[in-house]
Amino acid sequence: MRYVYSFDHKHRRPPMEHKDLLGGKGANLAEMSSVLKLPVPPGFTVTTDACRAYMESGWPSDIDDEIARHVAELEATMGRSLGDANDPLLVSVRSGARISMPGMMDTVLNLGLNDKSVKGLAKVTGSKRFAYDSYRRFIAMYANVVMGADADAFEARLADARSATGAATDADIPADALVSLCTDYKKLAKEQTGKAFPQDPYKQLRGAIEAVFASWNGARAVAYRVRENIEHTLGTAVNVQTMVFGNRDERSGTGVGFTRNASTGENKPYGDFLVNAQGEDVVAGIRNTQNLDDMKEVFPEVYDELLDIFVRLERHYTDMCDTEFTIEQGKLWMLQTRIGKRTGVAALKMAVDMTKGTGKGADRWKITREEALQRVTADHLDAVLHPQFDTSGEVVATGLGASPGAAVGAVYFNADDAADAADRGEEVILVRNETSPEDVHGMMVAEGILTVRGGLVSHAAVVARGWGTPAVVGAEAIKIDGKQFTVGSVTVREGDVISLDGSTGEVVVGAMHTADAEPPEEFEILLGWADKVRKGKLAVRANADSGDDAANARRLGAEGIGLCRTEHMFLAPDRLPVVRRMILADTEEEEAAALDELRTVQQADFEEVLEAMDGLPVTIRLLDPPLHEFLPSVEELKIKQASGGLSDQERRELAAAEAWSEHNPMLGTRGVRLGVIKPGLYAMQVRALLDAAAALRKRKKHPIVEIMIPLTVTREELALARSWVQTEVDSALKGMKNKPDITIGTMIETPRAAVRADEIAEAADFFSFGTNDLTQLTFGFSRDDVESRMMPAYLDQGLLKRNPFDTIDQTGVGDLVRLGVERGRSTKKKLKMGVCGEHGGDPESIDLFYRAGLDYVSCSPYRVPIARLSAAQAVIRNR
Known part of the structure; x- marks a missing residue:
């Protein structure tokens, strides 16, 4: 297997398409070198294949010869040799994963310096100060990154040197002090690590490359990948590149530039630079920087060349680019480019602006609206909200x-x-x-x-x-x-x-x-484009339990309600005592009286929700949780009983709480099972819902009601529950003019329900996949217990690639969703299907739901804009 490629290697496809192999940085360095012909210091890339081989079984045995051959080619190109005592070649060693992980892995600069070559560098450049400044940087960086020394100890010695010489900045420390500092640094490295600082440049190179590979699994890189949902198995490439020196003299400098403003989206280049500095000084924030407008005054010719390169990069990548550059004695070198990270406001503005075209004449380019939609992420939308x-x-x-x-x-x-x-x-x-x-x-x-x-x-x-x-x-x-x-x-x-x-x-x-934020005008423009793309293909609804939530969801673009959880209505302070009276009732009359009181308040709740969504479908889930959730805690009541005694009401509540208590309530008397035991409860809810719909029809409204029975696992179970609902529906609609639209369906939230969806579909008008419970039951995880305790360890150790409660498990739970859709529609070809779990607002999950053939997704109101965008992106991606 080949492990090393030079930047100017002629690949069969454009290098930027080889990010899996070369990493993002390496692919773009190759693109700038071999395609765009920009001034890029020569170098080579050690591939991600090599990193993965290293992680599996250590340093690949056949890589040394490849690296040595590429070093020789680099030396021939530059006319200098690594570690040469007269005119040394120096290189940087930088990481470069397929997906940008800024600052999360290690870098080594000025590699190739040693006690002999530093003198050659001083001679050939005519600057002893520059040579030893480069050497002290290299010793400190190498000792920390490769040898494991404490970086703060070196920084403290540097601060002492500034103080002792009266230097205002690092650039003011005189040459002789830097010579002494290098000696101190080498002693410090030996003290801290027990190893002498290496003088052999080839051993330095091997150590640096290995350290970059190892940093892929460093704590900060792992934490960043978990945060960004990046796979732990990708590995990083390593880029070995000829050093150019921004810290050589006052005609040198270094900087980072964006082709347009990454904060506001304004089509104007911006960035920071420093005179007489190396690149790490800019991003580390150690010295306060100057902006690109200042650069126009300091380096006018370089400034013009840089802006010309910005134009070429944008035209080539058709996007905003982030660059790193160095100026060495008046000559501009491009060290890196990539598609730049941006704020939510900037992402929206750039996406819309780029559809209008940018540049003039031969430089003019633009993107399509569909391309613009793919430039915006869920995080961008979230940020503007x-x-x-x-x-x-x-x-x-x-x-x-x-x-x-x-x-x-x-x-x-x-x-x-x-x-x-x-x-x-x-x-x-x-x-x-x-x-x-x-x-x-x-x-x-x-x-x-x-x-x-x-x-x-x-x-x-x-x-x-x-x-x-x-x-x-x-x-x-x-x-x-x-x-x-x-x-x-x-x-x-x-x-x-x-x-x-x-x-x-x-x-x-x-x-x-x-x-609340006021999103920019581009927010609605882009979402309007998204709605056109997904129209008739994947609708977006909201999970809402009140009139206010429903109205807010509609304002944010929801096309109905996919889940209205009626138990949330029961938990209001004025409802909870009535629910408890119903649970504690000793006679049918007492229970009926409590249920009738609940029916009145439930009707008012349903009217608010249905009116807010007038003309759009509203899925009402009948009561789902076990009844003990509406009673006081057994433990708290027993403590009170032991410490001060209970009232008669509290004694009755304790007895009821103990009677309804279950070892595993998530798998106990909840959902349709509760309806089997207390059918009057479901009958009350259906009557309240139908009375609300009838009241709205009298007011010339158009309620569209979908009654959802939770947690059914068999055809017979759903058929029985449906019969209760149908009885109430038939009774309420008898003789009614302007009848509301009413359908009856169920939630698919157990593996058995998904597998036997063909049978369950015989008694259903629609399915809604409850992926929260489906995930719990498929994995055997109790979400309340594993997310804080076990899940971080599973993610850190790669036992799970993603938290399945955040993003749907594509090949487990996802397969059950696909199977449920396929089997349900084998019974009823036009069976309406959606998803109402929290995955309905997650972009990756939405992509699976679209491919599975669902009609809609449903999510919390504030995730609706994200779901609208993600649904359109799924349609575009899967054409």
């Missing part, structure tokens, strides 16, 4: 608004403390001088992120935008001291609450009030 502050507070500091949205939370100053606080249920704001990949677990749980240093392309900004987390960066007025920060006379301590506005960059002490 984030709450915003509805009042203004006293602003104590202002930074750069790096990721829009309003965030309120308690301040924590390191990732571990933030994660612990989030585990306790606190809403957290992570405050750091600058973030690094080591902070990812704290960033993941934070409501917002605030950094003192860094620009719009710093680590904090890029990661926050990718996750839709509000962030403010570069708030320089803030001074962090241990577990507090100060701004002028204001002190904020750990645990104090602050508010961040990720749009304006404002920081406010205390909790500000938030209001």
